[in-house]
Amino acid sequence: MLKNYLLTAWKVFLRRKLFTFINLFGICLTLTIIVVATRVADNHLHPKGPEKNNSHYLVVSHLVMTNKSHTRTQSIYPGFKFINDYVSPLKVPEIISIYTKLNKISTYIQGKKIEYTIRRTDANYWRILDFEYVDGEAYSQEQFNLGKAVAVLNQTTAEQYFGQESAVGKTIIIQKKKYEIVGVVQNVPRTEIDAFSDIWLPFTTLPSTSYRQQVSGVFSAMLHHSNPKQLENIQQEFTSRLQQDFVAIDEYTQAFSHADNPLQAMARDIFGDSKSFENYTSTLIIAICIISFLFMLLPSINMVNLNISRILERASEIGVRKAYGATTLQLVWQFIVENVLLTLIGGVLALLFSSFILASIEMSGLIPYVEFPFNLNVFVISLLMTLVFSLVSGVYPAFKMAKLDPVLALKGGLK
Protein backbone atom coordinates (compact mmCIF):
# COMPACT_ATOMS: atom_id res chain seq x y z
CA MET A 1 0.00 0.00 0.00
CA LEU A 2 2.69 2.48 1.09
CA LYS A 3 4.74 1.64 -2.00
CA ASN A 4 1.73 2.39 -4.17
CA TYR A 5 1.19 5.72 -2.38
CA LEU A 6 4.85 6.68 -2.73
CA LEU A 7 4.86 5.70 -6.39
CA THR A 8 1.75 7.77 -7.09
CA ALA A 9 3.20 10.68 -5.13
CA TRP A 10 6.45 10.55 -7.07
CA LYS A 11 4.63 10.46 -10.41
CA VAL A 12 2.41 13.37 -9.39
CA PHE A 13 5.49 15.40 -8.43
CA LEU A 14 7.13 14.69 -11.77
CA ARG A 15 3.97 15.39 -13.74
CA ARG A 16 3.37 18.72 -12.01
CA LYS A 17 6.90 20.09 -12.15
CA LEU A 18 5.97 23.73 -11.53
CA PHE A 19 3.74 22.85 -8.60
CA THR A 20 6.46 20.63 -7.15
CA PHE A 21 9.07 23.33 -7.65
CA ILE A 22 6.98 26.07 -5.99
CA ASN A 23 6.13 23.80 -3.09
CA LEU A 24 9.70 22.60 -2.65
CA PHE A 25 11.00 26.15 -2.90
CA GLY A 26 8.67 27.30 -0.12
CA ILE A 27 9.44 24.36 2.12
CA CYS A 28 13.15 24.55 1.46
CA LEU A 29 13.42 28.31 2.08
CA THR A 30 11.47 28.14 5.34
CA LEU A 31 13.27 25.10 6.64
CA THR A 32 16.68 26.42 5.62
CA ILE A 33 16.10 29.57 7.67
CA ILE A 34 14.80 27.53 10.60
CA VAL A 35 17.69 25.07 10.45
CA VAL A 36 20.26 27.87 10.25
CA ALA A 37 18.59 29.64 13.19
CA THR A 38 18.43 26.40 15.18
CA ARG A 39 22.07 25.58 14.53
CA VAL A 40 23.18 29.08 15.47
CA ALA A 41 21.06 28.94 18.64
CA ASP A 42 22.37 25.47 19.45
CA ASN A 43 25.89 26.70 18.93
CA HIS A 44 25.21 29.51 21.40
CA LEU A 45 23.45 27.38 24.01
CA HIS A 46 25.60 24.26 23.66
CA PRO A 47 29.04 25.52 22.71
CA LYS A 48 31.73 23.09 21.66
CA GLY A 49 34.72 25.15 22.86
CA PRO A 50 35.85 26.13 26.40
CA GLU A 51 32.27 27.02 27.36
CA LYS A 52 31.08 23.48 26.70
CA ASN A 53 30.40 22.95 30.41
CA ASN A 54 28.16 26.01 30.61
CA SER A 55 25.52 24.02 32.45
CA HIS A 56 27.82 24.19 35.49
CA TYR A 57 28.23 27.94 35.82
CA LEU A 58 26.42 31.26 35.77
CA VAL A 59 27.65 34.64 34.66
CA VAL A 60 27.18 38.05 36.29
CA SER A 61 27.80 40.71 33.68
CA HIS A 62 25.33 43.57 34.21
CA LEU A 63 24.48 45.90 37.03
CA VAL A 64 21.59 48.33 37.34
CA MET A 65 21.42 50.79 40.23
CA THR A 66 18.50 53.05 41.04
CA ASN A 67 17.61 55.65 43.60
CA LYS A 68 14.81 55.06 46.06
CA SER A 69 12.03 56.46 43.87
CA HIS A 70 13.39 54.75 40.72
CA THR A 71 13.63 58.13 39.01
CA ARG A 72 17.34 57.81 38.40
CA THR A 73 18.80 54.64 37.03
CA GLN A 74 22.30 53.66 36.04
CA SER A 75 22.85 50.62 33.86
CA ILE A 76 26.48 49.65 33.82
CA TYR A 77 28.99 46.84 33.64
CA PRO A 78 30.07 45.81 37.12
CA GLY A 79 33.37 47.04 38.49
CA PHE A 80 35.80 44.94 40.51
CA LYS A 81 34.57 46.42 43.78
CA PHE A 82 30.97 45.41 43.17
CA ILE A 83 31.97 41.85 42.33
CA ASN A 84 34.42 41.65 45.19
CA ASP A 85 31.82 42.92 47.66
CA TYR A 86 28.70 41.09 46.51
CA VAL A 87 29.74 38.11 44.40
CA SER A 88 33.02 36.87 45.87
CA PRO A 89 31.59 36.33 49.39
CA LEU A 90 28.83 33.98 48.10
CA LYS A 91 28.94 30.61 49.84
CA VAL A 92 27.17 28.26 47.41
CA PRO A 93 29.49 28.50 44.36
CA GLU A 94 32.47 26.15 44.49
CA ILE A 95 34.64 28.33 42.27
CA ILE A 96 34.23 32.02 41.43
CA SER A 97 36.20 33.62 38.66
CA ILE A 98 36.55 37.32 37.93
CA TYR A 99 37.55 38.52 34.47
CA THR A 100 37.29 41.57 32.26
CA LYS A 101 35.42 42.17 29.07
CA LEU A 102 37.38 42.30 25.83
CA ASN A 103 39.77 45.09 25.03
CA LYS A 104 41.11 45.70 21.53
CA ILE A 105 44.74 46.63 20.92
CA SER A 106 46.76 47.13 17.76
CA THR A 107 50.30 46.08 17.28
CA TYR A 108 52.79 45.88 14.44
CA ILE A 109 54.40 42.61 13.48
CA GLN A 110 57.01 42.98 10.75
CA GLY A 111 55.52 46.34 9.73
CA LYS A 112 52.01 44.95 9.46
CA LYS A 113 49.26 46.33 11.71
CA ILE A 114 47.35 43.60 13.48
CA GLU A 115 44.44 43.98 15.90
CA TYR A 116 44.11 41.72 18.93
CA THR A 117 41.60 41.31 21.65
CA ILE A 118 42.81 41.06 25.22
CA ARG A 119 41.01 39.70 28.23
CA ARG A 120 42.32 39.94 31.79
CA THR A 121 41.38 37.16 34.14
CA ASP A 122 42.15 35.51 37.43
CA ALA A 123 43.54 31.97 37.75
CA ASN A 124 40.14 30.40 38.52
CA TYR A 125 39.01 31.35 35.03
CA TRP A 126 41.15 28.51 33.67
CA ARG A 127 39.67 26.04 36.14
CA ILE A 128 36.07 26.74 35.17
CA LEU A 129 36.42 26.97 31.39
CA ASP A 130 37.59 23.97 29.47
CA PHE A 131 40.37 25.25 27.22
CA GLU A 132 42.32 22.90 24.96
CA TYR A 133 46.04 23.54 25.40
CA VAL A 134 48.22 23.31 22.32
CA ASP A 135 51.34 24.14 24.27
CA GLY A 136 52.25 24.99 27.89
CA GLU A 137 49.53 25.75 30.42
CA ALA A 138 47.55 28.57 32.00
CA TYR A 139 49.03 30.93 34.57
CA SER A 140 48.86 29.64 38.12
CA GLN A 141 47.20 31.10 41.20
CA GLU A 142 50.65 32.01 42.48
CA GLN A 143 51.64 33.81 39.27
CA PHE A 144 48.30 35.65 39.41
CA ASN A 145 48.72 36.64 43.07
CA LEU A 146 52.24 37.93 42.46
CA GLY A 147 51.11 39.90 39.39
CA LYS A 148 53.59 38.09 37.16
CA ALA A 149 53.66 39.37 33.58
CA VAL A 150 52.59 36.17 31.92
CA ALA A 151 50.25 35.56 28.98
CA VAL A 152 48.24 32.87 27.26
CA LEU A 153 47.77 33.18 23.49
CA ASN A 154 45.42 31.52 21.11
CA GLN A 155 46.92 29.45 18.34
CA THR A 156 46.46 31.98 15.55
CA THR A 157 48.08 34.79 17.54
CA ALA A 158 50.98 32.55 18.55
CA GLU A 159 51.53 31.65 14.90
CA GLN A 160 51.36 35.30 13.83
CA TYR A 161 54.08 36.18 16.33
CA PHE A 162 56.32 33.15 16.15
CA GLY A 163 55.37 31.12 13.09
CA GLN A 164 55.68 27.41 13.61
CA GLU A 165 58.10 27.76 16.55
CA SER A 166 56.89 27.06 20.06
CA ALA A 167 55.68 30.30 21.68
CA VAL A 168 55.99 29.13 25.27
CA GLY A 169 58.89 30.82 27.09
CA LYS A 170 59.07 33.64 24.51
CA THR A 171 57.96 37.18 25.28
CA ILE A 172 55.61 39.67 23.67
CA ILE A 173 55.11 43.34 24.37
CA ILE A 174 51.61 44.52 25.16
CA GLN A 175 50.94 48.13 25.96
CA LYS A 176 54.65 48.70 26.47
CA LYS A 177 54.95 45.85 28.98
CA LYS A 178 56.82 42.61 28.36
CA TYR A 179 54.88 39.38 29.00
CA GLU A 180 56.21 35.84 29.04
CA ILE A 181 54.04 33.35 27.22
CA VAL A 182 53.15 30.40 29.42
CA GLY A 183 50.50 28.68 27.31
CA VAL A 184 48.91 28.46 23.88
CA VAL A 185 45.27 27.39 23.55
CA GLN A 186 43.17 26.41 20.60
CA ASN A 187 41.28 29.26 18.94
CA VAL A 188 38.00 30.05 20.68
CA PRO A 189 34.92 30.88 18.56
CA ARG A 190 33.76 34.49 18.86
CA THR A 191 30.31 33.19 19.78
CA GLU A 192 31.63 31.99 23.15
CA ILE A 193 31.49 35.47 24.57
CA ASP A 194 33.01 34.78 27.98
CA ALA A 195 35.83 32.57 26.75
CA PHE A 196 36.81 34.28 23.51
CA SER A 197 40.00 36.28 23.21
CA ASP A 198 43.30 36.32 21.35
CA ILE A 199 45.42 37.01 24.43
CA TRP A 200 44.67 36.42 28.12
CA LEU A 201 46.57 38.20 30.92
CA PRO A 202 46.24 38.23 34.73
CA PHE A 203 44.35 41.37 35.75
CA THR A 204 46.85 41.80 38.57
CA THR A 205 49.24 43.04 35.86
CA LEU A 206 47.12 46.13 35.22
CA PRO A 207 49.32 49.22 35.55
CA SER A 208 47.18 50.71 38.32
CA THR A 209 45.17 49.18 41.18
CA SER A 210 42.49 51.86 40.98
CA TYR A 211 40.11 49.28 39.47
CA ARG A 212 39.79 47.74 42.93
CA GLN A 213 37.77 50.74 44.13
CA GLN A 214 35.39 50.94 41.17
CA VAL A 215 31.76 49.80 41.37
CA SER A 216 31.30 50.39 37.66
CA GLY A 217 33.86 48.92 35.31
CA VAL A 218 34.53 46.19 32.81
CA PHE A 219 34.37 43.12 35.00
CA SER A 220 32.23 39.99 34.95
CA ALA A 221 32.08 37.02 37.28
CA MET A 222 31.59 33.33 36.64
CA LEU A 223 30.07 31.21 39.42
CA HIS A 224 30.73 27.52 39.18
CA HIS A 225 29.28 24.47 40.86
CA SER A 226 29.98 20.83 39.97
CA ASN A 227 26.30 20.05 40.54
CA PRO A 228 24.12 21.97 38.05
CA LYS A 229 21.16 21.68 40.43
CA GLN A 230 22.96 24.04 42.81
CA LEU A 231 22.93 26.87 40.27
CA GLU A 232 19.44 27.87 41.31
CA ASN A 233 20.62 28.16 44.90
CA ILE A 234 23.48 30.34 43.73
CA GLN A 235 20.97 32.63 42.01
CA GLN A 236 18.85 32.83 45.15
CA GLU A 237 21.86 33.52 47.33
CA PHE A 238 23.06 36.31 45.02
CA THR A 239 19.60 37.88 44.77
CA SER A 240 19.02 37.88 48.52
CA ARG A 241 22.49 39.28 49.13
CA LEU A 242 21.77 42.20 46.81
CA GLN A 243 18.32 42.76 48.31
CA GLN A 244 19.51 42.68 51.90
CA ASP A 245 23.13 43.78 51.99
CA PHE A 246 23.53 46.35 49.24
CA VAL A 247 25.15 49.45 50.67
CA ALA A 248 23.93 52.63 48.99
CA ILE A 249 26.39 54.35 46.69
CA ASP A 250 25.63 58.07 46.58
CA GLU A 251 21.93 58.32 45.82
CA TYR A 252 21.69 54.78 44.48
CA THR A 253 20.03 52.69 47.13
CA GLN A 254 19.07 49.60 45.15
CA ALA A 255 21.07 47.30 42.90
CA PHE A 256 19.79 44.73 40.42
CA SER A 257 22.12 42.15 38.98
CA HIS A 258 21.70 38.55 37.91
CA ALA A 259 23.67 35.36 37.72
CA ASP A 260 22.37 33.94 34.45
CA ASN A 261 22.90 30.96 32.21
CA PRO A 262 23.10 31.72 28.45
CA LEU A 263 19.37 31.21 27.86
CA GLN A 264 18.42 33.39 30.82
CA ALA A 265 20.86 36.07 29.69
CA MET A 266 19.34 36.04 26.20
CA ALA A 267 15.81 36.22 27.61
CA ARG A 268 16.75 39.12 29.89
CA ASP A 269 18.35 41.00 26.99
CA ILE A 270 15.16 40.76 24.97
CA PHE A 271 12.34 40.95 27.49
CA GLY A 272 13.88 41.82 30.79
CA ASP A 273 13.03 44.77 32.97
CA SER A 274 16.44 45.80 34.23
CA LYS A 275 14.99 46.77 37.60
CA SER A 276 13.69 43.35 38.48
CA PHE A 277 14.92 39.99 39.66
CA GLU A 278 12.45 38.12 37.47
CA ASN A 279 13.42 35.27 35.18
CA TYR A 280 12.23 35.65 31.57
CA THR A 281 13.28 32.30 30.12
CA SER A 282 9.76 30.94 29.72
CA THR A 283 8.67 34.17 27.98
CA LEU A 284 11.56 33.73 25.56
CA ILE A 285 10.73 30.09 24.87
CA ILE A 286 7.06 30.90 24.29
CA ALA A 287 8.02 33.78 21.99
CA ILE A 288 10.38 31.54 20.01
CA CYS A 289 7.66 28.90 19.65
CA ILE A 290 5.08 31.47 18.50
CA ILE A 291 7.49 33.08 16.05
CA SER A 292 8.58 29.70 14.63
CA PHE A 293 4.97 28.61 14.31
CA LEU A 294 3.94 31.83 12.54
CA PHE A 295 7.01 31.62 10.38
CA MET A 296 6.03 28.13 9.29
CA LEU A 297 2.36 29.03 9.03
CA LEU A 298 2.72 31.41 6.09
CA PRO A 299 4.33 28.94 3.68
CA SER A 300 2.01 26.28 5.08
CA ILE A 301 -1.03 28.33 4.06
CA ASN A 302 0.54 28.67 0.65
CA MET A 303 0.98 24.90 0.48
CA VAL A 304 -2.58 24.37 1.67
CA ASN A 305 -3.76 26.52 -1.22
CA LEU A 306 -1.63 24.73 -3.76
CA ASN A 307 -2.70 21.36 -2.43
CA ILE A 308 -6.37 22.26 -2.58
CA SER A 309 -5.97 23.43 -6.15
CA ARG A 310 -4.81 19.91 -6.95
CA ILE A 311 -8.21 18.56 -5.94
CA LEU A 312 -9.76 19.46 -9.26
CA GLU A 313 -7.06 17.70 -11.14
CA ARG A 314 -7.17 14.56 -9.03
CA ALA A 315 -10.91 14.42 -8.47
CA SER A 316 -11.25 11.50 -10.84
CA GLU A 317 -8.57 9.53 -8.99
CA ILE A 318 -10.28 10.22 -5.67
CA GLY A 319 -13.63 9.11 -7.14
CA VAL A 320 -12.18 5.89 -8.51
CA ARG A 321 -10.37 5.04 -5.30
CA LYS A 322 -13.57 5.63 -3.33
CA ALA A 323 -15.63 3.59 -5.77
CA TYR A 324 -13.20 0.72 -5.33
CA GLY A 325 -13.39 0.78 -1.56
CA ALA A 326 -11.00 3.39 -0.22
CA THR A 327 -12.29 4.94 2.99
CA THR A 328 -11.93 8.64 3.67
CA LEU A 329 -9.26 7.88 6.27
CA GLN A 330 -7.25 5.77 3.82
CA LEU A 331 -7.30 8.66 1.35
CA VAL A 332 -6.34 11.15 4.04
CA TRP A 333 -3.40 8.91 4.88
CA GLN A 334 -2.43 8.72 1.20
CA PHE A 335 -2.39 12.50 0.78
CA ILE A 336 -0.52 12.98 4.04
CA VAL A 337 2.10 10.47 2.88
CA GLU A 338 2.45 12.49 -0.33
CA ASN A 339 2.85 15.70 1.60
CA VAL A 340 5.29 14.20 4.06
CA LEU A 341 7.37 12.83 1.19
CA LEU A 342 7.49 16.23 -0.49
CA THR A 343 8.33 17.96 2.78
CA LEU A 344 11.03 15.42 3.60
CA ILE A 345 12.64 16.05 0.22
CA GLY A 346 12.41 19.76 1.06
CA GLY A 347 13.88 19.01 4.48
CA VAL A 348 16.88 17.17 3.01
CA LEU A 349 17.49 20.05 0.58
CA ALA A 350 17.15 22.50 3.47
CA LEU A 351 19.76 20.57 5.47
CA LEU A 352 22.13 20.74 2.51
CA PHE A 353 21.48 24.45 1.90
CA SER A 354 21.79 25.35 5.57
CA SER A 355 25.08 23.43 5.82
CA PHE A 356 26.29 25.36 2.79
CA ILE A 357 25.24 28.70 4.31
CA LEU A 358 26.83 27.90 7.69
CA ALA A 359 30.01 26.65 6.02
CA SER A 360 30.12 29.94 4.11
CA ILE A 361 29.77 31.90 7.37
CA GLU A 362 32.55 29.79 8.93
CA MET A 363 34.84 30.37 5.96
CA SER A 364 34.07 34.08 5.59
CA GLY A 365 35.74 34.84 8.93
CA LEU A 366 32.80 37.12 9.74
CA ILE A 367 32.62 35.55 13.20
CA PRO A 368 36.20 34.63 14.20
CA TYR A 369 36.88 30.92 14.67
CA VAL A 370 33.20 30.03 14.73
CA GLU A 371 32.27 26.49 13.81
CA PHE A 372 28.84 24.96 13.34
CA PRO A 373 29.53 21.24 13.47
CA PHE A 374 26.83 18.79 12.48
CA ASN A 375 24.82 17.98 15.54
CA LEU A 376 22.40 15.12 16.05
CA ASN A 377 20.13 17.31 18.24
CA VAL A 378 19.79 19.86 15.49
CA PHE A 379 19.18 17.15 12.93
CA VAL A 380 16.39 15.66 15.03
CA ILE A 381 14.87 19.10 15.69
CA SER A 382 15.01 19.89 11.97
CA LEU A 383 13.38 16.59 11.15
CA LEU A 384 10.62 17.25 13.67
CA MET A 385 10.15 20.76 12.29
CA THR A 386 9.86 19.25 8.82
CA LEU A 387 7.21 16.82 9.99
CA VAL A 388 5.28 19.51 11.84
CA PHE A 389 5.45 21.60 8.70
CA SER A 390 4.15 18.81 6.52
CA LEU A 391 1.33 18.05 8.94
CA VAL A 392 0.35 21.70 9.30
CA SER A 393 0.22 22.09 5.54
CA GLY A 394 -1.06 18.65 4.67
CA VAL A 395 -3.82 17.61 7.01
CA TYR A 396 -6.49 20.11 6.01
CA PRO A 397 -6.11 19.63 2.24
CA ALA A 398 -5.95 15.87 2.77
CA PHE A 399 -9.29 15.90 4.62
CA LYS A 400 -10.82 18.22 2.08
CA MET A 401 -9.65 16.04 -0.79
CA ALA A 402 -10.60 12.78 0.84
CA LYS A 403 -14.10 13.95 1.75
CA LEU A 404 -15.05 14.63 -1.85
CA ASP A 405 -18.34 13.05 -2.78
CA PRO A 406 -17.46 10.11 -5.06
CA VAL A 407 -20.20 10.86 -7.58
CA LEU A 408 -19.10 14.47 -7.95
CA ALA A 409 -15.45 13.44 -7.90
CA LEU A 410 -16.01 11.05 -10.80
CA LYS A 411 -17.66 13.86 -12.71
CA GLY A 412 -14.51 15.88 -12.02
CA GLY A 413 -16.31 18.48 -9.93
CA LEU A 414 -16.45 19.72 -6.38
CA LYS A 415 -19.22 19.91 -3.93
Add this chain to the structure above:
Amino acid sequence: MLHLKNICKTYQTDTIETSALSDINLSIKKGEFISVMGQSGCGKSTLLNIIGLLDQPSSGDFSFAGQPITSYKDKDIAKLRNEKIGFIFQSFHLIPDLRVVDNVELPLLYRNVSAKKRKQMALEALEKVGLSARTQHYPNQLSGGQQQRVAVARAIVGKPKLLLADEPTGNLDSHMGNEIMEIIESLHKDHNTTIVMVTHDEAMAKRTERIIRVFDGQLVH
Protein backbone atom coordinates in the same frame (compact mmCIF):
# COMPACT_ATOMS: atom_id res chain seq x y z
CA MET B 1 -29.52 -10.00 -5.33
CA LEU B 2 -30.79 -6.40 -5.33
CA HIS B 3 -34.09 -5.03 -4.08
CA LEU B 4 -35.06 -1.38 -4.40
CA LYS B 5 -38.33 -0.41 -2.81
CA ASN B 6 -39.91 3.04 -3.18
CA ILE B 7 -36.51 4.59 -3.78
CA CYS B 8 -36.57 8.37 -4.22
CA LYS B 9 -33.70 10.75 -4.75
CA THR B 10 -34.08 14.51 -4.59
CA TYR B 11 -31.44 17.17 -4.83
CA GLN B 12 -31.95 20.20 -2.66
CA THR B 13 -30.53 23.60 -3.50
CA ASP B 14 -31.26 26.83 -1.64
CA THR B 15 -34.45 27.50 -3.56
CA ILE B 16 -35.41 24.45 -5.56
CA GLU B 17 -35.92 20.80 -4.86
CA THR B 18 -35.22 18.62 -7.91
CA SER B 19 -36.42 15.07 -8.08
CA ALA B 20 -33.94 12.75 -9.82
CA LEU B 21 -35.67 9.45 -9.02
CA SER B 22 -39.12 8.84 -7.68
CA ASP B 23 -40.70 5.71 -6.36
CA ILE B 24 -38.37 3.19 -7.95
CA ASN B 25 -39.23 -0.43 -7.32
CA LEU B 26 -36.81 -2.86 -8.83
CA SER B 27 -35.46 -6.34 -8.16
CA ILE B 28 -32.46 -7.82 -9.87
CA LYS B 29 -31.78 -11.53 -9.57
CA LYS B 30 -28.40 -13.06 -8.98
CA GLY B 31 -26.61 -13.66 -12.28
CA GLU B 32 -28.96 -11.44 -14.24
CA PHE B 33 -27.59 -9.18 -17.00
CA ILE B 34 -29.74 -6.11 -17.39
CA SER B 35 -29.45 -2.83 -19.21
CA VAL B 36 -30.83 0.53 -18.14
CA MET B 37 -31.87 2.88 -20.91
CA GLY B 38 -33.25 6.36 -21.05
CA GLN B 39 -32.56 9.87 -22.26
CA SER B 40 -29.79 12.00 -20.87
CA GLY B 41 -30.70 13.39 -17.47
CA CYS B 42 -33.53 10.92 -16.91
CA GLY B 43 -31.89 9.55 -13.73
CA LYS B 44 -30.30 6.33 -14.95
CA SER B 45 -26.82 7.23 -13.71
CA THR B 46 -28.30 8.26 -10.34
CA LEU B 47 -29.97 4.86 -10.19
CA LEU B 48 -26.67 3.16 -10.97
CA ASN B 49 -24.89 5.25 -8.30
CA ILE B 50 -27.47 4.25 -5.71
CA ILE B 51 -27.12 0.58 -6.65
CA GLY B 52 -23.33 0.98 -6.48
CA LEU B 53 -23.53 2.61 -3.02
CA LEU B 54 -21.84 5.71 -4.38
CA ASP B 55 -24.94 7.74 -3.63
CA GLN B 56 -27.53 7.57 -0.88
CA PRO B 57 -31.27 7.55 -1.64
CA SER B 58 -33.38 10.29 -0.07
CA SER B 59 -35.97 7.72 0.93
CA GLY B 60 -36.92 4.09 0.33
CA ASP B 61 -35.39 0.73 1.16
CA PHE B 62 -32.45 -0.85 -0.54
CA SER B 63 -31.12 -4.31 0.12
CA PHE B 64 -27.99 -5.73 -1.36
CA ALA B 65 -27.26 -9.49 -1.46
CA GLY B 66 -30.04 -10.07 1.05
CA GLN B 67 -28.66 -7.45 3.41
CA PRO B 68 -30.64 -4.22 3.95
CA ILE B 69 -28.48 -1.14 3.63
CA THR B 70 -29.29 0.88 6.70
CA SER B 71 -25.99 2.56 7.38
CA TYR B 72 -24.22 4.72 4.88
CA LYS B 73 -21.21 5.14 7.12
CA ASP B 74 -18.07 5.66 5.09
CA LYS B 75 -16.28 2.63 6.52
CA ASP B 76 -19.19 0.20 6.12
CA ILE B 77 -20.09 1.03 2.54
CA ALA B 78 -16.44 1.29 1.48
CA LYS B 79 -16.02 -2.35 2.53
CA LEU B 80 -19.15 -3.43 0.66
CA ARG B 81 -18.11 -1.59 -2.50
CA ASN B 82 -14.67 -3.06 -2.28
CA GLU B 83 -15.72 -6.66 -1.86
CA LYS B 84 -18.93 -6.92 -3.81
CA ILE B 85 -18.98 -4.35 -6.59
CA GLY B 86 -16.94 -3.62 -9.69
CA PHE B 87 -17.34 -0.39 -11.68
CA ILE B 88 -16.75 0.37 -15.33
CA PHE B 89 -17.07 4.03 -16.31
CA GLN B 90 -17.70 5.65 -19.66
CA SER B 91 -14.50 7.69 -19.43
CA PHE B 92 -12.40 4.79 -18.08
CA HIS B 93 -11.08 6.77 -15.05
CA LEU B 94 -7.67 5.15 -15.03
CA ILE B 95 -5.04 6.79 -12.84
CA PRO B 96 -2.60 8.29 -15.32
CA ASP B 97 0.37 8.07 -12.94
CA LEU B 98 0.13 4.34 -12.44
CA ARG B 99 1.12 1.57 -14.84
CA VAL B 100 -1.57 -0.69 -16.24
CA VAL B 101 -0.83 -3.46 -13.75
CA ASP B 102 -0.90 -1.02 -10.81
CA ASN B 103 -4.20 0.42 -12.00
CA VAL B 104 -5.70 -3.07 -12.09
CA GLU B 105 -4.37 -3.85 -8.59
CA LEU B 106 -6.15 -0.81 -7.15
CA PRO B 107 -9.25 -2.53 -5.63
CA LEU B 108 -7.00 -5.10 -3.93
CA LEU B 109 -5.02 -2.34 -2.20
CA TYR B 110 -7.96 -1.83 0.11
CA ARG B 111 -8.10 -5.50 1.08
CA ASN B 112 -5.66 -7.60 3.03
CA VAL B 113 -3.90 -9.04 0.00
CA SER B 114 -0.11 -9.39 -0.21
CA ALA B 115 1.74 -7.47 -2.91
CA LYS B 116 2.71 -10.71 -4.63
CA LYS B 117 -0.84 -12.02 -4.68
CA ARG B 118 -2.13 -8.64 -5.88
CA LYS B 119 0.22 -8.70 -8.81
CA GLN B 120 -0.71 -12.26 -9.68
CA MET B 121 -4.44 -11.48 -9.59
CA ALA B 122 -3.95 -8.32 -11.66
CA LEU B 123 -2.01 -10.24 -14.30
CA GLU B 124 -4.76 -12.88 -14.46
CA ALA B 125 -7.41 -10.19 -14.91
CA LEU B 126 -5.36 -8.56 -17.64
CA GLU B 127 -5.02 -11.91 -19.37
CA LYS B 128 -8.80 -12.27 -19.37
CA VAL B 129 -9.17 -8.98 -21.23
CA GLY B 130 -6.32 -9.84 -23.61
CA LEU B 131 -3.85 -7.24 -22.37
CA SER B 132 -1.02 -9.40 -21.03
CA ALA B 133 1.42 -7.63 -23.33
CA ARG B 134 0.62 -4.18 -22.00
CA THR B 135 1.00 -4.59 -18.25
CA GLN B 136 3.93 -2.17 -17.88
CA HIS B 137 2.47 0.57 -20.05
CA TYR B 138 0.90 3.78 -18.78
CA PRO B 139 -2.74 4.50 -19.68
CA ASN B 140 -1.85 7.31 -22.08
CA GLN B 141 0.21 4.84 -24.13
CA LEU B 142 -2.92 2.80 -24.91
CA SER B 143 -5.83 3.24 -27.31
CA GLY B 144 -9.33 4.02 -25.98
CA GLY B 145 -10.42 0.40 -26.39
CA GLN B 146 -7.34 -0.86 -24.59
CA GLN B 147 -7.89 1.63 -21.76
CA GLN B 148 -11.45 0.42 -21.31
CA ARG B 149 -10.19 -3.17 -21.26
CA VAL B 150 -7.82 -2.17 -18.44
CA ALA B 151 -10.81 -0.65 -16.65
CA VAL B 152 -12.72 -3.93 -17.12
CA ALA B 153 -9.76 -5.88 -15.72
CA ARG B 154 -9.75 -3.52 -12.72
CA ALA B 155 -13.48 -4.07 -12.25
CA ILE B 156 -13.18 -7.86 -12.21
CA VAL B 157 -9.87 -8.32 -10.41
CA GLY B 158 -11.58 -8.51 -7.02
CA LYS B 159 -14.12 -11.05 -8.32
CA PRO B 160 -17.17 -8.87 -7.53
CA LYS B 161 -20.67 -10.28 -7.36
CA LEU B 162 -22.07 -7.21 -9.10
CA LEU B 163 -20.62 -5.36 -12.05
CA LEU B 164 -21.91 -1.87 -12.76
CA ALA B 165 -21.11 -0.40 -16.15
CA ASP B 166 -22.00 3.20 -16.93
CA GLU B 167 -22.06 3.48 -20.73
CA PRO B 168 -18.95 1.33 -21.06
CA THR B 169 -18.91 1.61 -24.85
CA GLY B 170 -20.04 5.25 -25.01
CA ASN B 171 -16.56 6.63 -25.73
CA LEU B 172 -15.53 3.91 -28.17
CA ASP B 173 -16.09 3.26 -31.87
CA SER B 174 -18.40 0.41 -32.77
CA HIS B 175 -15.59 -2.09 -33.33
CA MET B 176 -13.97 -1.44 -29.94
CA GLY B 177 -17.38 -1.14 -28.30
CA ASN B 178 -18.20 -4.58 -29.59
CA GLU B 179 -14.96 -5.99 -28.19
CA ILE B 180 -15.75 -4.61 -24.73
CA MET B 181 -19.31 -5.91 -24.92
CA GLU B 182 -17.99 -9.39 -25.76
CA ILE B 183 -15.75 -9.33 -22.71
CA ILE B 184 -18.63 -8.26 -20.47
CA GLU B 185 -20.84 -10.96 -21.95
CA SER B 186 -18.22 -13.61 -21.32
CA LEU B 187 -17.92 -12.49 -17.68
CA HIS B 188 -21.63 -12.95 -17.32
CA LYS B 189 -21.58 -16.33 -19.00
CA ASP B 190 -18.42 -17.75 -17.41
CA HIS B 191 -18.71 -16.37 -13.88
CA ASN B 192 -22.44 -15.78 -13.51
CA THR B 193 -21.70 -12.19 -12.48
CA THR B 194 -24.73 -9.96 -12.01
CA ILE B 195 -24.34 -7.04 -14.42
CA VAL B 196 -26.20 -3.74 -14.60
CA MET B 197 -25.26 -1.69 -17.63
CA VAL B 198 -26.41 1.82 -18.46
CA THR B 199 -26.42 2.42 -22.21
CA HIS B 200 -27.80 4.65 -24.92
CA ASP B 201 -27.22 2.04 -27.58
CA GLU B 202 -30.31 0.00 -28.36
CA ALA B 203 -28.26 -2.72 -30.11
CA MET B 204 -26.07 -3.21 -27.02
CA ALA B 205 -29.12 -3.22 -24.76
CA LYS B 206 -30.74 -5.96 -26.81
CA ARG B 207 -27.80 -8.22 -26.05
CA THR B 208 -28.75 -8.19 -22.34
CA GLU B 209 -31.42 -10.32 -20.68
CA ARG B 210 -33.68 -7.49 -19.63
CA ILE B 211 -34.03 -3.83 -20.47
CA ILE B 212 -35.20 -1.32 -17.89
CA ARG B 213 -36.28 2.05 -19.19
CA VAL B 214 -36.16 5.20 -17.08
CA PHE B 215 -38.14 8.31 -17.96
CA ASP B 216 -38.15 11.44 -15.81
CA GLY B 217 -36.88 9.54 -12.79
CA GLN B 218 -39.42 6.78 -13.00
CA LEU B 219 -39.31 3.25 -14.35
CA VAL B 220 -41.37 2.71 -17.46
CA HIS B 221 -42.86 -0.70 -17.87
